[in-house]
Amino acid sequence: MQTPTIRVQEQVALAPYTTLRIGGPARYFCEVTSEVELLEAIQYARRNNLKVFVLGGGSNLLIGDEGFDGLVVRIAIDDPIKAIPDGAFVDYTASAGTEWNAFVLHVCEQGISGVECLAGIPGSIGGTPVQNVGAYGQEVAGTIAAVRAFDLEVGAFVTLAHDQCHFAYRSSIFNTTRRHRYIVTSVTFRFDTGVRPILTYADLQRHFADWDSGAPPTPLDVYHAVRSIRHRKGMLIVEGEADCRSAGSFFKNPIVAPSILTQIASSLQIAADDIPHWPAADSLIKLPAAWLLEKAGFTKGFTMGRAGISSRHTLALINRGHATATDVIALRDAIRGEVLNRFGIQLEQEPVIP
Numbered sequence: 001m002q003t004p005t006i007r008v009q010e011q012v013a014l015a016p017y018t019t020l021r022i023g024g025p026a027r028y029f030c031e032v033t034s035e036v037e038l039l040e041a042i043q044y045a046r047r048n049n050l051k052v053f054v055l056g057g058g059s060n061l062l063i064g065d066e067g068f069d070g071l072v073v074r075i076a077i078d079d080p081i082k083a084i085p086d087g088a089f090v091d092y093t094a095s096a097g098t099e100w101n102a103f104v105l106h107v108c109e110q111g112i113s114g115v116e117c118l119a120g121i122p123g124s125i126g127g128t129p130v131q132n133v134g135a136y137g138q139e140v141a142g143t144i145a146a147v148r149a150f151d152l153e154v155g156a157f158v159t160l161a162h163d164q165c166h167f168a169y170r171s172s173i174f175n176t177t178r179r180h181r182y183i184v185t186s187v188t189f190r191f192d193t194g195v196r197p198i199l200t201y202a203d204l205q206r207h208f209a210d211w212d213s214g215a216p217p218t219p220l221d222v223y224h225a226v227r228s229i230r231h232r233k234g235m236l237i238v239e240g241e242a243d244c245r246s247a248g249s250f251f252k253n254p255i256v257a258p259s260i261l262t263q264i265a266s267s268l269q270i271a272a273d274d275i276p277h278w279p280a281a282d283s284l285i286k287l288p289a290a291w292l293l294e295k296a297g298f299t300k301g302f303t304m305g306r307a308g309i310s311s312r313h314t315l316a317l318i319n320r321g322h323a324t325a326t327d328v329i330a331l332r333d334a335i336r337g338e339v340l341n342r343f344g345i346q347l348e349q350e351p352v353i354p
Contacts, residue, residue, distance in 0.1 A: 005040065006030050006032065006037050006040050006041055006044070007030060007031075008028050008029070008030045008044065008071070009028070009029045009030065010027065010028055010029075011025045011026070011027065012025055012026045012029035012072070013025050014026050014029075014055075014063050014067060014068065014072065015063070017055060017058045017074065018058035018059075018061050018062075018063060018247075019057075019058055019059045019061075019122055019237055019244075019245065019246065019247055019248075020061070020062060020245060020246060020247050020318075020319050020323075020328070020351075021245050021319055022062065022063060022065075022319055022323060022324060022325050022328065023061075023062075023063025023064065023065070023067065023325065024063065024064060024065050024066050024067025024068075024325075025067040025068075026053075026067055026068050026070075026071070026072035027050075027067070027068065027069050027070060027071070028050060028070065028071040028072070029071070029072045029074070030044075030071065030072075030073060030074070031073075031074045031076045032073060032074070032075060032076060032077065033076050033077055033078070033097075034077060035077070035150070035157060035185050038073065038075070038077070038150060038183065038185065039150065041071065041073045042073075042150065042152070042183075044071070045070070045071045045073075048071075050070045050071045051068075051069065051070030051071070052070060052071050052072075052073060053068050053070060053071070053072050053073070053354045054072075054073050054075060054183050055072050055073065055074040055075065056074075056075050056096065056097070056123060056124045056126045056127040057099070057100070057122055057123030057124040057127060058123070059121075059122035059123035059127070059237075059247065059248060060123060060127060060131060060247055060248065060350060060351050060352060061247060061351055061352050061353075061354075062247060062325055062328060062329075062351045062352070062353050063325065063353075063354060064325045064353065064354070065324045065325045065326055068354050073183075075096045075097045075124070075126050075183075075184075075185070076097045077095040077096050077097040077185055077186070078095050078097040078098050079095045079098075079186075081093070081094045081098065081103065081106060082094075083110075086190075088192060088193055088194055089190055089191060089192055089193065090112065090190075090191050090193055091145060091188055091189065091190050091191075092107060092188070092189045092191065093186055093187070093188045093189075094125045094186060094187060094189070095125060095126075095185065095186050096124060096125050096126025096184045096185050096186055096187070097124055097125070097126065098124060098125045099123075099124055099125075100118075100121055100122070100123050100124055100125055100127075100128060100133075101119060101120060101121065101122070103115075103125060104116065104118055104119045104121075104223060105119070105223060107189075107191065107219070108218075108219040108220045108222075108223040109220060111218060111219060111220070112191045112193060112219060113191070113195045113196055113197050113219045113222075114138070114142065114143040114189070114191045114192070114195065114219075115138065115140070115143060115189070116138075116197055116219040116220075116222040116223045116226065117135055117136035117137055117138040117197075117201070117204070117222060117226055118133060118134070118135055118136075118138055118140065118226075119222075119223040119224075119226040119227050119230075120226055120227040120230040120231070120235070120236045121133055121135060121248070122237045122248065125184075125186070125187050126184040126185070126186075126187070127184075128140045128144075128187065129141075129144055129147050129165060129167075129172055129174060129184060129187055130172060130174040130175050130184065131170050131171065131172070131175055131350065132167045132168065132169070132170055132171060132172050134169075134170070135226075136201040136203065136204055136226055136229075137198070137199075137200040137201045137204075139167070140189075141162070141165075141167035141172075143189045143190060143191055144162055144165070144167070144187060144188070144189055144190075145161070145162055145188045145189060145190035146159050146160060146161055146162065146187075146188040147159070147160045147165055147174075147182075147184055147186075147187050147188075148160075148184070148185050148186045148187070148188075149174075149182035149183055149184045149185060150182065150183040150185060151181060151182055152180070152181055152182070152183065153181055157185070158182075160173075160182075169252070169253075169255065169280070169286075170252050170350065175352070196216060197216070197217055197218070197219055197221075197222045199217070199222070203229050204222065204225060204226070204229070207225045207228070207229065208225065232312065233312050233313045234246075234310045234311065234312030234313045234316060235248060235249075235312075235313055235316060242318065242320065242321075243310040243311055243312050243313070243316065243318055245318050245319040245320075246310060246316040246317060246318045246319070247316075247317070247350070247351040248315075248316065248350070248351075249289075249313075249315040249316065249350055250315055250316065250317040250332065250349055250350060250351060251289040251293070251315055251335075251347045251348065251349055251350065252289065252347070252348045252349070252350055253286050253287060253288055253289045254286070254287050254289060254292070254345050254346075254347060254348070255280045255281075255284050255285070255286050255287075256284060256285060256287060256345060257284060257285075258283070258284070258285050260285075260287070260343070260344065260345065261275050261277065261285070263343060263344050264343050267342050267343055268295060275287070275291075276288050276291055287345070289315055289347060290313070290314040290315045292339050292343060292345065292347070293309075293314050293315070293335060293339065294314055295342075295343075296335070296338045296339045296342055296343070297338065298314070298334075298335050298338070299314065300312065300313070300314055303320065304327070304330065304331045304334065305323075305327050305330070305331075306319070306320050306321060306322055306323035306324070306327045307319065307320060307323045307327040307328045307330070307331045308320045308331070309331075317331055317332065332349060335347065
């Protein structure tokens with residue numbers, strides 16, 4: 001093969017690059033720190049007829065035990081964050097390789113609201129628009145103005161405006177209709193400097209119930225509160241803590257027809273009004289996946305061999321130590337099968353499998 005100026009390695013273990021600490025080797029692997037290097041990596045793959053998988057922070061990812069038989073391109077583009085004031089608004093542009101939590105902290109330290117409830121989510125900037133990351137009442141779609149990416153179909157860098165990204169619950173064109181077309185290199189966020197934190201999520205309301213500072217919580221106050229809540233639930237990556245070897249929430253909250261409530265109520269022999277749910281778009285409802293797991297018998301601390309469920313959060317499937325992708329998939333399938341059998345609901349997983 002022709003050797004490029006970027007460093008391409010062979011048989012690189014991928015598990016250390018994921019929060020689950022699971023996965024076989026990449027046949028070829030390289031890190032890119034600029035758009036120029038990314039273009040070179042894509043050209044290298046095409047010259048040598050290699051499949052390409054783009055790796056970011058590895059936080060929403062389950063790599064198979066066989067690894068990836070192609071070129072894994074790790075996005076390490078981490079240029080300084082750029083801020084451009086625009087009247088009552090300010091635009092922040094951050095590179096795809098920038099750590100997401102570091103960006104959130106930076107914004108909150110400026111007293112700006114809009115992403116404070118997304119503190120503590122592992123991974124990098126580039127992954128946030130892909131799945132429309134959300135938590136505690138916020139989604140990144142609420143502040144994303146534009147996404148810059150390499151378009152593999154046209155072979156050029158493009159900028160997609162907010163509306164072109166087709167954001168929805170945990171989805172966008174980057175993981176649905178155009179899943180393999182774009183490689184994100186930077187994201188521009190637009191913030192209204194006059195907005196203040198809105199604490200709609202129950203955990204946050206409880207956290208600030210006794211708030212007596214004389215002033216409403218600042219974005220930075222909410223940032224620290226969210227990290228504290230996430231840590232308590234085992235959803236903060238803290239080295240040395242067993243529950244942190246996860247990919248975060250493994251299942252999406254299902255969005256279903258209201259008639260499903262009757263089906264669940266019949267299965268559990270409870271009143272439909274006792275089933276937690278929230279309104280969703282198009283007259284549908286959203287059900288908490290964690291509640292469904294628990295009612296199906298998959299509670300916190302459940303174990304199945306070397307894989308299990310976090311002792312602090314029902315939706316986090318964890319590597320209990322030396323687990324393989326096969327172990328996690330077996331647990332996933334057992335959960336999905338039981339939820340489908342009991343409630344007629346097909347759970348959709350969040351982590352990507354290359």
